[in-house]
Amino acid sequence: MSHRTYNIAMVSDFFFPQPGGVESHIYQLATKLVDRGHKIIIVTHAYEDRKGIRYLTNGIKVYHVPFAVIYRSATFPTVFSFFPLFRNIMIREQIEIVHGHASLSSLCHEALLHARTMGLRTVFTDHSLYGFADAASILTNKLLKFTLSDVDHIICVSHTCKENTVLRAALDPLMVSVIPNAVVSENFRPLNYPAEPPAPGAAFKQTPPAHQLGSNDPITIVVISRLFYNKGIDLLTASIPRILENHPNTRFVIAGSGPKAIDLEQMIEQNVLQDKVEMLGPVRHDQVRDIMVCGHIYLHPSLTEAFGTVIVEAASCGLYVVCTAVGGIPEVLPGHMTVFANPEEESIVTAMGKAIAALRANKVRTERFHDQVKAMYSWDNIAKRTERVYRGITGDISESEFYGYDERNAAEWSATRGRSGVRSFALIDRLKRYYGCGVWAGKLFCLCVVIDYLIFLFCEWWWPRDRIDIAADWPRKQLQSDDEDEKA
Incomplete structure (x- = not known):
């Protein structure tokens, strides 16, 4: 099997120069994915003197978008105002997969919503644990349920984190993989x-x-x-x-x-x-x-x-x-x-x-x-496992291989589960998924998706894709062998 590469956007409020586990995870994962031949850009908010576009090691491009920070480096949630800028970046960089990080990142949640509206594949990585009883956790969990209702796949950094996320967002456990952090020893x-x-x-x-x-x-x-x-x-x-x-x-x-x-x-x-x-x-x-x-x-x-x-x-x-x-x-x-x-x-x-x-x-x-x-712990191993998720959500590996079930049970699987890995972009299918998020919340979520879709249509008319310059790619690295890739 040939080694296919992807254009991937990592989106989160939390990134360097701020220190932290999420920030380090995004950088190290991006670096190793670049080593495996993928194109990686990072979208985060501006940090003091860091505005516009910066380049990091391996040619990783970082977009520092100008949004106001309200608490612990998280931006003020705007829901829709990020969409025109986000669409421009995704088209310029020819992005295929949007990978969001952290439950409390406003940019992450908004990017995942807009990416699905644009017809892009999406992955979310949860790095934290939250409760179920206090007001902040209840609101966060409802927001997470909204975002993850239409995400192709979810990654958690531990089995405890997986159990927590599955319960908070009412997810099918088969849609959630456990891929831990690592260190550069x-x-x-x-x-x-x-x-x-x-x-x-x-x-x-x-x-x-x-x-x-x-x-x-x-x-x-x-x-x-x-x-x-x-x-x-x-x-x-x-x-x-x-x-x-x-x-x-x-x-x-x-x-x-x-x-x-x-x-x-x-x-x-x-x-x-x-x-x-x-x-x-x-x-x-x-x-x-x-x-x-x-x-x-x-x-x-x-x-x-x-x-x-x-x-x-x-x-x-x-x-x-x-x-x-x-x-x-x-x-x-x-x-x-x-x-x-x-x-x-x-x-x-x-x-x-x-x-x-x-x-x-x-x-x-x-x-x-x-x-x-x-x-x-090795970031090379983490990158291979994350790449396998990308291959699963894009359909580059079979559903049975991705989820690990017997082909003989495919009919029973489809009747009970549906195609969890590759989700439909059709608006009616998306609305069905959001509508099941709650009696009142479901209707509100559907309204948000419809407005998002109308904004997308307006942007497509007002700012056609052929008027957006395509950014030149950094020279991609070539893997020496695909043997390890086949085993990943």
């Missing part, structure tokens, strides 16, 4: 792997590696996180004084920014811990490894997490991980690399005590973690 090497001097400007002078700690050597605990409530910063603030009281020969390095930073600073002042806790503030992603290798334990007290890429990065750097057993975190690393705690102050203090005791007794072989993580 070469960028997260332990100190002296291979032999190298400590990074200049490190937060603390490096003490012996975790597997060589003596009974009196100080232990450094690293925390790198956005300082928000859902990241468990309240638990961290309450736990640090108790951990330092129980284990005087320890110290903390905390990197990140957010509204909870003031709580940590007040805790440090009240307990006079300036010589034990250092807050580094916001850091770039390329600085994360230099901070991590100065420590021995990584503490991740999150209250909810779909995957937790940072704990994989920490393990790759040779740190012993203490984390809360919430969301998809228990799926990420094997038990010998982690100590799990409940999302409670007492449990975190106890888990940290176990981790420190294990390191003091040299019971944990952290020097082996890097090679083990390297074998478990």
Whole structure:
């Protein structure tokens, strides 16, 4: 089978220069897909001095569209005003597949709606977990149900995330694949792997590696996180004084920014811990490894997490991980690399005590973690699995191969499920899917789709496609062999 390539647009409010897991995921996935011969563009909002079009490594083109940011880098939802600009970009770049990321990204939801109206294939990747009871979650889930009613396929970063998304958006589980995050293990090497001097400007002078700690050597605990409530910063603030009281020969390095930073600073002042806790503030992603290798334990007290890429990065750097057993975190690393705690102050203090005791007794072989993580997580593998989704939704592989059912059951399958992978673009079929989203919501969703379609027809008349210049493509890379592609 020949290796077909696609023109793909990744759309999300969350992208570089803002640091974060979603941002890193989009960039790394895009880079590996370019290596496999695909054309990738990224559509996000403007970031301060980053406006218009930028080019990144491998010729990835980034469109920074001028929309107002309202909260945590998410743009103000406009529903329809993005459509003319979005249509222009899709036609200029000859896009075939639109891949949206993140449930709270307004640009993502709007792009998926407009893409279906334009007759483009769509994929959505969910990176987060949300509840069902509070007002914000109810509204988010209703919006997600609207968007995903007409998306060709959904990707989740963990099995827990898949269960959460299927319930929130009332999806057929067969339309949802689990493809985890990964790390570039070469960028997260332990100190002296291979032999190298400590990074200049490190937060603390490096003490012996975790597997060589003596009974009196100080232990450094690293925390790198956005300082928000859902990241468990309240638990961290309450736990640090108790951990330092129980284990005087320890110290903390905390990197990140957010509204909870003031709580940590007040805790440090009240307990006079300036010589034990250092807050580094916001850091770039390329600085994360230099901070991590100065420590021995990584503490991740999150209250909810779909995957937790940072704990994989920490393990790759040779740190012993203490984390809360919430969301998809228990799926990420094997038990010998982690100590799990409940999302409670007492449990975190106890888990940290176990981790420190294990390191003091040299019971944990952290020097082996890097090679083990390297074998478990690879962006090349993630790109191949994502490419298989693209091939499934475009019909380039058979339905039976994509969904894994026997051809002999094809008639029964079609009678009960229909063609989930390749959905009809016909307006009446789309309206049927949206109408089932609720007694009142279904009617509102149908109205939005009809208005979107009328705007599309107007744009086709007012600004014909033949008047839109086609952008020149960056030279595409060629795969050396299609053998791995066939096995993906």
